[in-house]
Amino acid sequence: xxxxxxxxxxxxxxxIDVANGLSVMEGAVQNNILGIDAECGGSMAxxxxxxxVKEEWFDRLPKKEDGEEDMIDMAYxxxxxxxxxxxxxxxxxxxxxxxxxxxxxx
Amino acid sequence: xxxxxVLIVGAGPAGxxxxxxxxxxxxxxxxxxxxDKIGGQCIELYPDKPIYDIPAIPECxxxxxxxxxxxxxxxxxxxxxLNERVEEVKKQNNYWIVKTSKAKEFQVSSIVIAxxxxxxxxxxxxxxxxxxxxxxxxxxxIKDKNIFKNKTVSIFGGGDSALDWTIELSENSKVxxxxxxxxxxxxxxxVDKLKELERxxxxxxxxxxxxxxxxxxKNLRSIGIKHEDGKIKxxxxxxxxxxxxxxxxxxxxxxxxxxxxxxNIPVNTExxxxxxxxxxxxxxxxxxxxxxxxxxxxxxxxxxxxxxCFKYARPDEKLKFEFTTTSKSxxxxxxxxxxx
Numbered sequence: 001x002x003x004x005x006x007x008x009x010x011x012x013x014x015x016i017d018v019a020n021g022l023s024v025m026e027g028a029v030q031n032n033i034l035g036i037d038a039e040c041g042g043s044m045a046x047x048x049x050x051x052x053v054k055e056e057w058f059d060r061l062p063k064k065e066d067g068e069e070d071m072i073d074m075a076y077x078x079x080x081x082x083x084x085x086x087x088x089x090x091x092x093x094x095x096x097x098x099x100x101x102x103x104x105x106x
Numbered sequence: 107x108x109x110x111x112v113l114i115v116g117a118g119p120a121g122x123x124x125x126x127x128x129x130x131x132x133x134x135x136x137x138x139x140x141x142d143k144i145g146g147q148c149i150e151l152y153p154d155k156p157i158y159d160i161p162a163i164p165e166c167x168x169x170x171x172x173x174x175x176x177x178x179x180x181x182x183x184x185x186x187x188l189n190e191r192v193e194e195v196k197k198q199n200n201y202w203i204v205k206t207s208k209a210k211e212f213q214v215s216s217i218v219i220a221x222x223x224x225x226x227x228x229x230x231x232x233x234x235x236x237x238x239x240x241x242x243x244x245x246x247x248i249k250d251k252n253i254f255k256n257k258t259v260s261i262f263g264g265g266d267s268a269l270d271w272t273i274e275l276s277e278n279s280k281v282x283x284x285x286x287x288x289x290x291x292x293x294x295x296x297v298d299k300l301k302e303l304e305r306x307x308x309x310x311x312x313x314x315x316x317x318x319x320x321x322x323x324k325n326l327r328s329i330g331i332k333h334e335d336g337k338i339k340x341x342x343x344x345x346x347x348x349x350x351x352x353x354x355x356x357x358x359x360x361x362x363x364x365x366x367x368x369x370n371i372p373v374n375t376e377x378x379x380x381x382x383x384x385x386x387x388x389x390x391x392x393x394x395x396x397x398x399x400x401x402x403x404x405x406x407x408x409x410x411x412x413x414x415c416f417k418y419a420r421p422d423e424k425l426k427f428e429f430t431t432t433s434k435s436x437x438x439x440x441x442x443x444x445x446x
Contacts, residue, residue, distance in 0.1 A: 039223045039354055039369070041390070041399040045151045046223075046354070070291040073264050074351040077232045078286055078316075080334060106229065106353040 002095035006051075008035045009103045018090045024099060025049040025085035035101030042086035044068060048106055049085040050075040051099035061088060061097075076102050110134045111419040112412075113204050113214045115192050115359075118146020119401045120389030121220035122175040124408030129182035130428075130436045131412060133419050135218075137184060138206055140191040140225035140357075145172035147222050147390075148401075150352060161402055171401070181441040191225055195362045195385075200418075202384060215418040218411050219380075219387040220404070223369060225357045229350040231262075235320045236346075243326035244346045254279045254345055260329060262317060263349030264289070269296040271347060276303055282310040282341060284317070284331055315339065320346070359391075367393050377414030378407045384418050386411040 001017040004027050008014075018027030028036040028049075040046035044067050053061065058081045068087050072078045085099060112128055114121045117139035128135050143149055148157075148168030156165050166174070187210060194205040195217065204212040228246035230236065236244050248271065255278045261268050264285040269292035272283045283300065290297050303309040312331065318338065319330035328342045356369050365372050365381045370393035373379060378386050378394075388407035390399050397403070416425045428436050 037369075040147075040151070043152075045147070047351075048353070069287070069289070070265075073286065073291060074229055074353075076229075103232075106355070 002090050002092055002097075004090065004094065005096075005098040006033050006035070007098065007100045008033075009101055020091050022090050023086050024051070024088040024090060024094075024097070027090060028085065035105070036085055037105040038086060039106075044071055044084060044087060047071045047075040047084060050078070050102055050105060051083055051085045052079055052102065053081045053083050053100075054098055055081055057097055058083075060093065076104055076106060107211045107213055108136060109213045110136050111214060112136075112216045112218055112415045113138065113192075113202070113212050114218045114220055115139075116146060116220035116222060116389070116391075117141070117144045117186060117188070118220060118222050118389065118404075119148055119171060119175060120222075120404035120408055121146070121218070122172070122179060123405045124218050124220060124388060124412055125179045125182060125184050126175075127409045127412035128415060129179065129184075130430065130439055131416055131425060132435075132439060133412065133415060134182075135184060136187065136212065138187045138190050138192050138204075140189070142189050144176060144186060144188070145169070148172050150226055157401070159400065159402065181439065191357060193358050197382075216384045216386065216415040218408070218415065219359065219371065219385065219391055220389045220408070221359060221387075221391045223354040223356075223390055224359065225355055226352040227355050228348075229353045231317055231346075231348050233317055233320060236317075239320060239322065239326045239346070243322075243344065244320070244348070246348050246350075248347070251275065257344040258282075258342065259345045259347060260284060260341055260343045261347045261349070263347075264291050265349060265351065266292040266296065267349035268292065268347075269300055271349070272309055273299055273303065276308045281308075282312055282343075284312045284315050286314065286316050286334075288313045312339070317346075317348075376410070378411040379414055384415075386414055 003015050004018045005015045006028055014033050016031050025038045037048035039048045068084050072082050111133040112135040114135050114137045117137050149172055153169040191207040193207050196203045201213050202217050254275050258280045259275055260282045261272050262284050272281055275281050304311050314334040315331040318332040321328045330338055330340050332338050371380050371387040373387050373392045373394055375394050378388050380387050388411050389404035430436050
């Protein structure tokens with residue numbers, strides 16, 4: 001199973017096995033990892049599952065759909081390598097992905 | 107003091123259909139919602155997005171769904187208290203006393219919380235020092251546009267609110283529009299108009315910049331914005347407007363003595379009652395094993411919660427199960443006129 005590492009804003013790191021097909025957001029929520037709120041449940045309507053991805057990973061991820069960038073405009077402290085974790089579907093290619101959570105989501 | 111059977115908190119699809127279910131079993135209700143219009147997330151977040159999983163409706167938008175629900179509850183002539191937030195809930199004998207942000211009071215036997223993920227509030231700047239100027243020179247909505255006349259206004263955001271206000275205020279103010287990326291998500295016609303105003307020198311557009319500092323003593327004096335490449339630019343300005351959409355806050359619900367699991371309210375699945383007798387929670391805000399955050403689940407939850415409300419509103423009566431197809435009394439409540 002692919003391993004995803006979630007790093008909280010305070011530096012606390014969690015490496016979790018997340019099944020293929022789940023989103024990076026669901027991996028966090030199902031494992032009670034703090035820092036990803038996902039209030040809309042993954043419908044790309046709230047920007048509270050916002051994460052930062054390392055530059056080297058950014059290009060390897062599936063490209064953003066139109067709505068995602070619009071939604072990131074509304075995220076808390078968006079940056080160049082911001083993504084919404086609900087839009088990242090876990091697959092073997094994502095094994096080892098590291099995401100950093102912002103200070104807060106709203 | 108408004109006395110009725112049930113108070114519904116939230117006018118999204120869950121609350122709207124619950125009105126219907128209460129109405130057909132003969133209960134009266136009133137509805138309070140923090141937004142200025144009916145429809146909840148369907149209207150605020152995705153009015154134009156098609157929904158494909160409402161039973162028997164192959165496709166409809168959030169707005170169409172809302173309009174149909176409003177049509178369906180017409181016979182019950184329900185009062186909506188919009189732009190109002192429920193602040194306080196207190197038990198008094200067999201009733202709940204509810205106070206709103208506009209100091210209205212309700213006396214009800216049950217409350218149905220259909221609050222989605224809480225109440226919508228404007229998303230704010232993340233720069234801490236902004237707090238000092240918020241509500242004065244840093245604003246997230248505009249009540250009186252005349253205050254900007256002949257002033258410098260720095261507008262942040264890339265959606266329709268940011269674009270529309272930039273265009274409008276550029277007539278009488280010096281305006282900068284600042285956005286974190288090159289693309290704007292607002293309407294293309296507004297983007298075109300904006301580019302035109304920029305060519306005429308009436309608007310300054312600064313993209314790939316975000317707010318990093320605000321300065322001023324009593325009044326705001328200047329802001330610092332940072333480019334994606336790290337360069338910092340200082341702007342002398344009188345007003346800063348941020349249009350970053352809405353976020354959802356649980357708000358005062360957290361203080362009503364309900365058990366909470368993160369931002370959700372645990373309920374039983376028999377009638378979706380919370381740990382407080384007579385307070386029910388339906389739709390996205392509740393939590394129970396197997397919960398699906400779907401509108402169709404909210405409808406089911408509302409139907410059962412309505413029956414739950416009945417035993418508090420009419421403790422001495424027994425609720426008879428009836429179908430809308432055959433029951434004369436239900437059809438009477440719906441105002442159905444039969445031709446014999």
